[in-house]
Amino acid sequence: MIWGAFAIIAGLVWCFAVGVRPAVLGTGAPADPDLVTGPVEVITASIPVVSVGDDVDEREDRSLFRRLSTWGLTLAFAGQAFGYYGLTAWIPTLLHDEVGLGRAAAGASSSVFQILAVVGALGVPFLALRLRPVVIVGLVGACWLFMPLGLLFAPHLWLVWSIFGGAAQGGGITIIFIVIVRMVTSDLEARRLSALVQGGGYALASLGPLVVGAVHDASGSWTVPMIVVLVSVLTLGVSGVLSARRVR
Template sequence: MSITTLSSRRQNLLLIAGILLIATSLRVTFTGAAPLLDSIRADYGLTTAQTGLLTTLPLLAFGLVSPLAAGFARRFGMERSLTGALILICAGIAVRSLPSPTLLYVGTAIIGCGIALGNVLLPGLIKRDFSGHVAKMVGAYSLTMGGAAALGSALVVPLALSGLGWQGALLALMAFPLLGFLVWLPQWRNHTPAAVTTSRSLHDKGIWRSALAWQVTLFLGINSLVYYVIIGWLPAILISHGYSEAQAGSLHGLLQLATAAPGLLIPLVLHKLKDQKGIAIGVALMCAVSAVGYWLMPQQAVLWTLIFGFGSGATMILGLTFIGLRAGSAHQAAALSGMAQSVGYLLAACGPPVMGKIHDASGDWHIPLIAVAVISLIMAVFGGLAGRDKEIHGKS
C-alpha cells in the first residue's frame, strides 16, 4: 500500500468520524434538556407555557435558519459552515447554563441556530463526498444521533442530582459538540468547495418550484410534525392511561432508542430495491398504526412505542436519503435539505401546542391521536411519490 493511499484512507476515516461526531450534537443538546424541564420551571418559577417555549424555540430556529444554510455553504464552504455550527452549539450551551432566565432562552435559540446549520449541511456533504454510499452514511449518522440522544437523556438527571444542578448537567452536554469540533477542525484546512451549477433550478429559489422537491419536503416535514407531537406528549398520554411518571419516562427513553434502530437496518435494504416507494409507505403506516394503538390499546404501550419509534426513525432516514438521491449536486442537496427542514420544523413547532389545545378542549387524547394517525396516512402518500426513482430537474 502506497503512502498516498494510506494517507487518503486516514483522511477519509477522519472525515467519517467528524460527520458522526457532529451528528451526536444535533439532537442531544436539544432533547437532553427535556428531563430537566420540571427542575428548570421550579427554579425560575416559569409557567407551563414559558417552559414549553424551551421546546418550541429551537424548532422555530430550525425552521427560520434552515433556508439560509445552503447560502452559507456556497459562500464559506461546507466544512467551515459546519465548524461554525459546532461553535454556535457550544456557545449556546454555555449561555444557556448561566444563572439567568433570559440567557436560558437566548442560549436555547443559539443552540437551535447551530443545529439547523448542521441538520441541513450534513446531507449535502454526504451527497458530495459519499455519493455512492448515501443510504449507509445517513443510516450511520442517524444511528449515532439517536444513540447520543438516548445517552444524554439518561445522564442529565443523575448529573443534576450529583451536585452539579441542572445548569451543570446541561453544561456537561457540551462534551458532544466540543469533541466533534476537535475532530472536525482538520477539515477547515481541507476546505473543498463543491461545484455550483449555473442552472437556476439547482439554486435555493428554484428548488421551491419543484414538485418532487415538495414531495420529499412533505414526507420529511410531516414526519417531524408527528414525531415532535408524540415525543412531546407521550408521557402525558401514558400518565392519563394510568402509567406512573417513572414508567412514562422509561417509555420516553425507549422511544428515542427505537428511532435509532432503523439506522442499522434501512441502509442494508435500500440498495436492493429498484425504488423506495414501498418501504416509504410502509414505515409511514407504522406511525399511523401506533397512534391508533395508543388510543385503543394503551396497555400495549411498549409495543406501540417500538413501532412508532422504528417507523418515525426509518422515515427520517429515508427522507434524508431522498435528499441525496433526488438532488443532482451537493448544493442542490443542501438547498433541498434547507427547504425540507425549514417546512418540517415549522410544522413541528406548531404540532405540540395545537395538539395540546385540542386535548384541553376535548378532555382526552383521543382526537390528537386520531389526528396523528390521519396525518401519518398523508405522509404515506407523499412517501410513495418521493420514493420514485427520479431526480430533480428544472420543475420536476
C-alpha cells in the same frame, strides 16, 4: 445544566475537528467543489459532441421552489417530525391517564419509543440497497400508523405500538434523506434541497407538542390528539410516496 454541558462538549469537539477559526467565524474551511464535467470530445464524425456540464447546469438552474417533489418532501418531513415531537412530548402523560402508569414508569416507558429509532435508522439503509425508496416510504408509513392507532384503540398494548412507531420514526427521517440524495444531480443541489426540506419541515413540526397539547385541553381526551398525529403520519406516507415514486 446537563443539556448545557452536552452543548459545550459538542462545541469543543467541533472546534477540534474543523479548527477554531472556521468553527467560530465560519470562514477558512475548505469548500468541497461540486463536480463539474467539461465537454466530451468525440473523434468520430458521425457522433455529435455532447456537453455534459451544460446539461447539469441547466438542471441545477431550475428553481427548487417550482418542483412538486420539493414541497412533497417538505410535507413528508413535516409529517414525520410533527408526529414524533407530538408523541415524544405527551406519551408519558397519555400513559398516565389512559393506562394508569405512575409518573416514573410512564416517563421511562417513553424511552422504548426513542431507543427503537436506532433500529429504523440503521435498518432502512440496508433496505435501500434492495428496494426502491417509494417501497420503503410506504413501509415506514404503514409501521408509523400502528403508534397513533394503537394508542387510540388499545393503549394498554403501548409497548407493542412503541416498538413499531419507534422503528418507523427512526427510519422515516433516514429514508427522506436517502430520497434527497438520489433526487439531486450535484452536491450543491443536495445542500439546498436538504436545507429547504428540513427548514420548512421543522418549522411546521415544532408546532406538534403545542397543537397536540392544545387539542387535548380543548377536547378533554386523547382521542382527538391521536387523530391529529394520525393525520401527520398519513401526510408522511402519502406525500413521501408521491415524491419518491420516480426515484430509483
